[in-house]
Amino acid sequence: MKLEKLFSKMPCQILCAGSDLKRTIRGGYACDMLSWVVSRIDSGEIWLTILNSVNVVAVATLSECACVMLTESVEMEADVLSRAKEKGLTIVTTPLTTYEAAVSISRLLEAEQTTAGRN
Amino acid sequence: MRMAVQTVKLSFQIRGSDFVNAGEASSNTKKALSRIGLNPSVVKRAAIAMYEAELNAMIHAGGGQADVEIFPDHVVIQIADRGPGIPDVDLAMQAGWSTAPDIAREMGFGAGMGLPNIKKHADDMRIETIVGQGTTITIHILFA
Numbered sequence: 665m666k667l668e669k670l671f672s673k674m675p676c677q678i679l680c681a682g683s684d685l686k687r688t689i690r691g692g693y694a695c696d697m698l699s700w701v702v703s704r705i706d707s708g709e710i711w712l713t714i715l716n717s718v719n720v721v722a723v724a725t726l727s728e729c730a731c732v733m734l735t736e737s738v739e740m741e742a743d744v745l746s747r748a749k750e751k752g753l754t755i756v757t758t759p760l761t762t763y764e765a766a767v768s769i770s771r772l773l774e775a776e777q778t779t780a781g782r783n
Numbered sequence: 784m785r786m787a788v789q790t791v792k793l794s795f796q797i798r799g800s801d802f803v804n805a806g807e808a809s810s811n812t813k814k815a816l817s818r819i820g821l822n823p824s825v826v827k828r829a830a831i832a833m834y835e836a837e838l839n840a841m842i843h844a845g846g847g848q849a850d851v852e853i854f855p856d857h858v859v860i861q862i863a864d865r866g867p868g869i870p871d872v873d874l875a876m877q878a879g880w881s882t883a884p885d886i887a888r889e890m891g892f893g894a895g896m897g898l899p900n901i902k903k904h905a906d907d908m909r910i911e912t913i914v915g916q917g918t919t920i921t922i923h924i925l926f927a
Contacts, residue, residue: 699896702831703903707823715891722806726813726830728823 665689665776667731667754670710674768675759680745682731682754689730692769694762698723705729710769712762716740718747725751735762791815791853797837797862799845802890808849809834815851816858821926829858829924832904835897836862836920842887843867844918857906860922868914876902 668685671678693705694712698719705711707728713720716738724732731754734740738757740748748755758765793815795808813830817823833849840847844866852859869875876898883893902908907923 696891697894697896698891699835699894699900702834703896703900707827713891717890718803719805719890719892722810722834725810726806726827726834728827 665773670769670772671756673772674765676733676756677758678754678756679734679740680748680753680755682748683752685754687730687754689769689773691773692733692766693729694766702727712765712769714738714762716744718744720744721747721751721753724748724753730754731756733758733765735760735765788854791819793849793851793853795849795851797840797846797849797864799841801841801846802887805838805841806834808837812849812851812860815853819853825924825926828904829860829922832901832908832922832924833860833862835900836860836922838892839897839918839920840864840866842883842892847917856927857923857925860924861919862922863917863919865917868916868918869910869912870914872910872912 666686666688670689689710690708692710692712695701696713696715702723705727708730711724711729711732712735714736716734720732734757737759740755793812797808809830812833813826816826816829837849840862844864847862847864850861874880878899879895881893881895887893905922906925909921912918
């Protein structure tokens with residue numbers, strides 16, 4: 665599923681539109697410890713977190729994740745978003761909890777796979 | 784006649800407690816490695832290992848110096864600081880062990896995965912440390 669399609673099916677707001685909203689998402693990773701994320705998230709996965717400092721931008725860039733989804737309606741400061749824009753990162757925020765967002769993404773990806781399987 | 788090996792050298796200053804620019808040295812190294820057309824997984828391993836060492840110098844040692852030398856078949860990344868040193872390297876290598884201050888923990892650091900992550904992603908990692916004088920971490924990443 666492409667990022668832009670996922671965003672259209674979830675309650676979320678784009679805070680920073682990165683360089684590739686047509687990027688394909690392959691899954692997600694939920695964690696608020698940077699060293700775990702940088703080491704374990706795969707490129708093409710959505711990172712679910714409540715962290716919103718500039719270090720999130722560094723870790724997301726290094727790990728090449730598909731996008732950062734801030735949960736629980738967490739916002740990001742303008743200077744951090746500006747850094748994200750420089751790096752071509754996509755950042756969105758959702759009112760869902762991390763658990764709810766993960767379940768929602770999982771169901772959407774599964775539904776798309778099922779549909780693709782029928783076609 | 785023996786040909787001299789051509790290498791590319793990069794050097795970066797790491798400022799202590801500079802959370803805003805933390806990771807820039809690793810990010811620039813990643814770009815340099817990507818430009819020479821290396822396998823993306825190799826580039827990512829180098830970037831992650833260097834990021835952890837860079838962050839350690841920034842958080843624990845008041846900053847330091849990062850020197851990167853890119854050879855035809857590998858890269859050597861050296862992060863040197865004049866911080867407090869590591870009294871017990873074996874303990875510091877244990878996943879989960881951390882001496883990060885609260886300010887770092889509030890930003891998502893301090894998982895105690897820094898050194899273990901470097902070891903996991905590097906082909907070779909060496910720690911030279913003297914308590915009260917500083918620490919130098921040398922990381923080797925092979926391209927194939």
